[in-house]
Amino acid sequence: MQATYPNMPRLRTLSMACIAIAVLGLSGCANYMGIHSDKHIASPNAYATARSLPNQGGQWPTTDWAAQFGDPQLQQLIHEALAGNPDLQMAQARLAAARAQVEGAGAALLPRIGVSGDVYRQKFTEHTIYPPGYGGSWFTQGDAMANLTYELDLWGKNRAAQAQAISAEKAEEAADQEARLTVATAVARAYNQLAQQYALRDVLVRELKQREMLSRLARDRLKAGLDTEVETKQAQGNIADAKTQLSQLDGQILVTRHQLGALLGKGPDRGLQIARPRLATIASPRIPDNLPLNLLGRRPDIVAARWQVEAALKGVDVAKARFYPDINLMATIGFSSFGLGQLFTAASQQIQAGPAISLPIFDGGRLRANLKGEYARYEEAVASYDKTLNDALTDVADRLSNIHSTDQQMVTQAQAYDAAKSAYDLAVSRYRAGLAPQLVVLNAESFLLAQEQLRANLVATRRDQQMALIKAMGGGFDAQAAGLAQSSGSVAQAASPAPAIH
Incomplete structure (x- = not known):
């Protein structure tokens, strides 16, 4: 026969409560006392930009920015590259992996x-x-x-892990947009380089014709006894030199076409099918008002860096929650x-x-070490964000400064070209009349050729700088429209000192 005790359930409940209190008391052995960070992401106002980036009432680029250069083929090539470039396919794969991580983190809930x-x-x-x-x-x-x-999940560990995965996914989405912008502007700038090379080729073709004309003139003067064989041979040598330069430039054109084919993801032969570029040079841009602040949502690399900070912050929350049962x-x-x-x-x-x-009661410091590592990753993400923002502001300022400098150079170069053209025409006229030696013509021709090449280079450089400015301003990207915007205070609590768990 088994004895029964009426107070047994009450004693069992009291014992369990005592054990629970003792266990919770021991939890103080594993805590994160003294582990924290005081780092915060920088504000655009922390950077001096008033002189370099003044308010000009301009507009942000649109997503169809390539249309302003007046060459439909450029727009077609950009669309083709965005569909077939291997770098973008890798970015898409990374984004798909991040989305899978979000699904996996959500499953824990x-x-x-x-x-x-x-x-x-x-x-x-x-x-x-x-x-x-x-x-x-x-x-x-x-x-x-x-x-x-x-x-x-009483302490929010799994919810923080899901939020971390979502932030990492948002960072990959912004990185994908950055990759698309990089590919689009790379195509445009390579296409502009091809246009520049063709413009220089036109200069060399004109130079070759001028030297052939000068060679014929030298032979006529030799027959008339006005020149010697030296001038004739020198003229022939100048023709051969022009043909050599032309052949070298044709090789460079082929290389640029191969590069375009690679950017399109279709191989070098695709670049051989591209028609000669017909690009226009557009007017000097004016930057929008409050650019430093608004740039935060216009450059995908800044947006990606901001989401990386958010992901690192959630990693800290996950590490803290591991101290709880x-x-x-x-x-x-x-x-x-x-x-x-x-x-x-x-x-x-x-x-x-x-x-x-x-x-967790005693784990040899593993949890504290893990939390320190998460804070270190957070501070690294903050520093990376600050560097990205600083570089972005400098990038816009540099591009704008380069454009203004080139605009001034084009004005003075036009004057120099007109003077060189007049000097060459006068030298040829005097040489025909026997009033000047061939050396005068050659010197005038060299100066004119240099000015023609400089003009072609300045026009192409000006377009390239405009394309670079478009990229520096985000190329039409808008974080709000893309669903990648963050609230202004989302990282404000980023690294407040953490109290210990008792």
Whole structure:
């Protein structure tokens, strides 16, 4: 006969409460006292930009910025590159991987249900706890179970991990936009380089014609006794030199075409099919008002860096939550029996349910070291953001300054070209009349050629600087429209000192 005690349930409850209090008290052994960071992302107002980036009432670039250069082929090539460039395909793959991480992190917030079953034959030993009839005999064991596990996530560890994955995904989305902008402007600038090379080729073709004309004139003067064989040979040598330069430039044109084919993702032969560029030079731009502040949402690299800071901050939250106990609810229901004939009967039913608590007490400093690492990654992300913002502001200022400088050079160069053209025409006229030696003509021709090449280079440089400015201003990207904008205070609480867990 078994004795019963009426106060037994109360004593059992009190014992459990005492054990719980003792366990929670011991949790103070694992805490993050003294681990924190005082780093915050920089504000655009922290950078001196008033003189370099003044308010000019200009407009931000639009996504169809290539249309302003007046060459439909350029727009077609950019669309083709955005569809087939391997770098963009890699960026898309990284984005897909980030989205998969979001799905995986979200799964931790949901219950996990699984079904298992097994059947096995087993011979029990005769020299242990099994009674006669079991020891030394073979039996078939069958199990069929359904399992449910659910983590309560009382301290927000899984929610923080999901938020971290979402922030990382947003960073990859912005990085994908940055890759698209980089490819588009790379195509445009390579296309402009091709236009520049063709313009220089036109100069060399004109130079070759001029030298052939000068050679004929030298032969006529030789026949008339006005020149010697020296002038004739020199003229022939100048023709050969012009042909050499022309051949060299044709090789450079082929290389640029190959580069364009690679950017399009179609191989070098695709570049050979591109028609000669017909680009226009556009007017000097004016930058928008409040550019330093508004640039935060216009450059995808800045947006990506900001989301990386947010992801690192959520990583800190995950590391902090690991100092708290994990509480899981578990339940198992199914059937288990010796012999399969009675497996799915009521008597073979098995049910188990209850909480499982895991509490860190002493782990040799692993949790604290992990939190320090997360804070270090956070501070690295903050420094990377600050550098990206600083570089972006400098990038815009440099591009704008280069454009203004080139505009001034084009004005003075036009004057120099007019003077060189007049001097060359006068030298040829005097040479025809026998009033000047060939050397005067050659010197005038060299000066004119240099001015023609300089003009072609300045026109192409001016377009290239405009394309670079468009990229520096985001190329029409808008974080708000792309769903990548953050609230102004989302990182304001980024690194407040962390109290210890008691």
